[in-house]
Amino acid sequence: MEPSSFFHWNGSPEIFKIGSLAVRWYGVLFALGFVIGYQIMDYIFKRENKPTKALENLVFYVIIGTIVGARLGHCFFYEPDYYLKNPLEILMVWHGGLASHGGAIGVLLALWLFARKNPKIKLLWLLDRIVIPTALAASFIRIGNFFNHEIIGKPTNLPWAIIFNIYRGGEIVGTTPPVHPSQLYEAIAYLLIFILLFILYKKRIWQNEGVPFGLFFVLVFVARFLIEFTKAPQAEFEKFL
Structure with a gap:
């Protein structure tokens, strides 16, 4: 064609x-x-009768975990040499560059931290x-x-x-x-x-x-x-x- x-x-x-x-x-x-x-x-x-206040905190953890994990994943999985030479560029998320697998790792760590702070909500x-x-x-x-x-x-x-x-x-x-x-x-x-x-x-x-x-x-x-x-x-x- x-x-x-x-x-x-x-x-x-x-x-x-x-x-x-x-x-x-x-x-x-x-x-x-x-x-x-x-x-x-x-x-x-x-x-499931869980406290909505805990949900508000959860959202904060997830957002931070997603953005930080996805950004670091992109910087160090794909372009480590560039970002090690220009570390301030890591903070410039608006320039683009997010890795989904980095975001997944960040979210898992964020959820683990959240569960430790909120023992009434089990991680699993x-x-x-x-x-x-x-x-x-x-x-x-x-x-x-x-x-x-x-x-x-x-x-x-x-x-x-x-x-x-x-x-x-x-x-x-x-x-x-x-x-x-x-x-x-x-x-x-x-x-x-x-x-x-x-x-x-x-x-x-x-x-x-x-x-x-x-x-x-x-x-x-x-x-x-x-x-x-x-x-x-x-x-x-x-x-x-």
């Missing part, structure tokens, strides 16, 4: 801009994941329930990646392949060939995982603690493993210029 026959995603990463301040789709969807996640956990806490009880909004938030974040024209897939001639813009310094410097929309594959996978976990929770299907948490990790691992075959390493962007 000719490149002209494929969908060219030309959407801007920015919703609007006031002076040098830009409001980006990624940031809005990231925040929306936390807002809806809070509503889901509020429903769970009330349903919390993990079994927080995976529900986590799956939904992960779906929103991958949609944000789609708006950012990042985490793209390998070239393909499949009918649903998409051509993305390549950005450097906020400017379009080229386009990709038709590639797999890997971000959307992941977004759909995480949304389905969220729906499944929420249904299981509503129907109280599981009896043993740890089952939802384990199921979440198995499903995410399988989804990531399969979708990884369609993903291009981020360095592949350079080949498209």
Whole structure:
């Protein structure tokens, strides 16, 4: 198929801009994941007669754990040499660069600290329930990646392949060939995982603690493993210029 026959995603990463301040789709969807996640956990806490004051503290722990973990994960997993030479850049989260696996580690540490400070809420009880909004938030974040024209897939001639813009310094410097929309594959996978976990929770299907948490990790691992075959390493962007 000719490149002209494929969908060219030309959407801007920015919703609007006031002076040098830009409001980006990624940031809005990231925040929306936390807002809806809070509503889901509020429903769970009330349903199971847990103190809502503890939930407010939990949100603080999760936000800090997510941002710090994701940022440090990106800096030291992907570009350690650069950030060791420019340590102040680590603090500049608004410049971009968050790693999902770093965020996962950060959240787990944050939940462990929260459970230690709140002994009435068991860590495993919390993990079994927080995976529900986590799956939904992960779906929103991958949609944000789609708006950012990042985490793209390998070239393909499949009918649903998409051509993305390549950005450097906020400017379009080229386009990709038709590639797999890997971000959307992941977004759909995480949304389905969220729906499944929420249904299981509503129907109280599981009896043993740890089952939802384990199921979440198995499903995410399988989804990531399969979708990884369609993903291009981020360095592949350079080949498209």
